[in-house]
Amino acid sequence: MGPRKAWVEKLQAFALSSPGVFLAITGFAGLLVGLAQAVRPYPFTTTADNLPYYGPLIKAHTDCLLDHGQLLRMVWDLGAGWSPWESGQVGLLYPAYHLANLLARMIGHPLAILETSAWLHLVLAGAFSWRLLPTRFEWRERLLASLATMALPGPFILGANWHNYLACHPWFLAMALLSWRDSELEIQSWRPNLPMVGASLAFFLSAHPSMYVFGVSLLALWTLSYEKWASSRLGMVRLALAQIPAVAPLLYLKGVSTGANPDWMLSRDNPKFILMHAQTLGTWLHGVLVGNLIPSGGFQVWARASWTGIGMFFAPSLVLVVCLASKRRNFRPVVFFLFFGALLSIATFPWLRFLAVGPFAGFRWTWKLSIFFGTLSLLSLLREEGFRGLKPYWRQGILGTLCVLGTLVCLRGLAFDLLPSLQGTHALGAQVVLSESRRCLEKAEVPPGSRLVMIGAFNMLQPLPVPMLGLIGNAPLLYDQGNLSLYEPMEPAVASRAHYGLTVPWRGAIPVEGFAAKRQESIDRLRQAGVQALVAADPMVLAPLGNVSCFVDVLGRRTYVARMPEAMPFTYPWAGVQGRMTPLEHKPDGRLQTASPSDQVPSLNNPRAVDWQRLPDGRWEGTPEGPGMVWVLGVLLGALMTALLLDRSRFRP
Secondary structure: OOOHHHHHHHHHHHOOOOHHHHHHHHHHHHHHHHHHHHHHHOOOOOOOHOOHHHHHHHHHOOOOOOOOOOOOEEEOOOOOOHHHHOOOOOOOOOOOHHHHHHHHHHHOOOHHHHHHHHHHHHHHHHHHHHHOOOOOOEEEEEEHHHHHOOOOOHHHHOOOOHHHHHHHHHHHHHHHHHHHHHHHHHOOOOOOOOHHHHHHHHHHOOOOHHHHHHHHHHHHHHHHOOHHHHHHHHHHHHHHHOOHHHHHHHHHHHHHHHOOOHHHHHHOHHHHHHOOOOOOOOHHHHHHHOOOOOOOOOOOOOOOOOOOHHHHHHHHHHHHHHHHHHHHHOOOOHHHHHHHHHOOOOOHHHHHHHHHHHHHHHHHHHOHHHHOOOOOOOHHHHHHHHOOOOOOHHHHHHHHHHHHHHHHHHHHHHHHOOHHHHHHOOOOOOHHHHHHHHHHHOHHHHHHHHEEEEOOOOOOOOOOOHHOOOOOOOOHHHHHOOOOOOOOOOOOOHHHHHOOOOOOOOOOOOHHHHHOOOHHHHHHHHHHHOEEEEEEOOOHHHHHOOOOEEOOOOOOEEEEHHHHHOOOOOOOHHHHHHHHEEEEEEOOOOOOOEEEOOOOEEEEOOOOOOEEOOOOOOOOEEOOOOOOOHHHHHHHHHHHHHHHHHOOOOOOO
């Protein structure tokens, strides 16, 4: 045996070993996130909803558990209080986010929680693919297929805008692989197995509730397209029973949505709502075939939103699937993907809007479903007999090409930002944006923990001063400040009214004209809501308040800050006890406590429900109400039913 051959055999042995595979998968995930970081710093934090919504809220609830060992109950610093139980999008009970927070701290960049989370979920996608793909695939093919599932542009590009669309990707992938495995093993039991139940639960915890419902439904249709009816019936039953643990939380969130701020839910009952900013068949086909590697003028959402978002449709594997399936006259996968493509290009097929009923009602932007499209296209290619019949070097070449092209499309898609106001800060990154916000407030002598408010209504296209971008929605949490505004679509209407419906500045804001016309009344109302500083882009708005601070940011834009005259001396919210205002001590998890003993139950200047209990020393402790016993009992009952229905046969890889 020559030295070269011996070296090659040693390399193959290492590649096949667990450390070798782990190194390849984690390294490729690091390469993807590292290249994205090279394109622009903090690529997952400073894009669209990730800055004003996902980043701050995920960091807040994971910090609470990691630092204090308690689940977060309420964040009083935002609006009239933000309850993580009412969201369903930020993974309060999802352990991967806590691990991502720990990783961000370990690398010395605690703000990079979404970047470490992206790396972690890409690693999970690769690991699930390697573990669950059929063993008949030669190791090179399994590894290349695993890397290709990590470089799918749909979850990557959309995850840069809404983080949970990337976080749910590995779990949907695992569910699809487990369904395929059960089909190949010809499982004859109707009972779900533990891996499928676990993947389904993690999918629910990490995903948007609507995307969870769509994902499970599309997976069921995909399974039907590859199985005979007799065996597919058992597969459908197993898939349905695996979702039992999510039933109670879904019903709870549905109840929350019925009482949510009507400004967010307006028109969602209209079937035409699903056609908003819909894409055409031509746009979808361009995206499938060439992604964003060739310019297109077809993909349009609104002005200044980059066309490179068309890359989310990129799935050239679909062409091979259609050809190979048609060649063996199996048209069920072809019909499935034609239906899926029609959903993604619903502007050309508007009659599909009548499918938006029941659990699918109120959904818009069907192009978001591309987070599932690429996954199912790639797995369908791997399932095709014609693909398995190709020479090994052809199979490896195809998978390697998909991996490389997918990576290029992912990186180019980072220019797609549904909040164009942030585009000017892409080169700065989250650390600079939040540092500018902090410096701006420090210059105005606004201490940490203050409650801020932005004066002025802005659309999402306007280039704002950098500190004001750090004031949108929930972003002030990232630099230890509060905000009278709250960005939470599921916020109860009664709570929204308590902070005047203020949310992101293009949906619920204080217009300059209205503030100027009723200046004293507006100031009095803001003072009663606990505001301690006002921020604006126009100095004339704040001039009558006196002592206005002007801050010039790194882009040369000006931000003006004025401290609230005669601001309330208490941290919001406070209580009324025996006819006088009383400050409250805020616990890290959101519980409230009076500073001194009293015989009277405190009355909160806030509509949020709080359960007050008297302590042995005479003080009162208030616990924000969570989802309630009905939710808890529903979850426990679902878990018990699932445990009784589980297939206890040995897990077979």
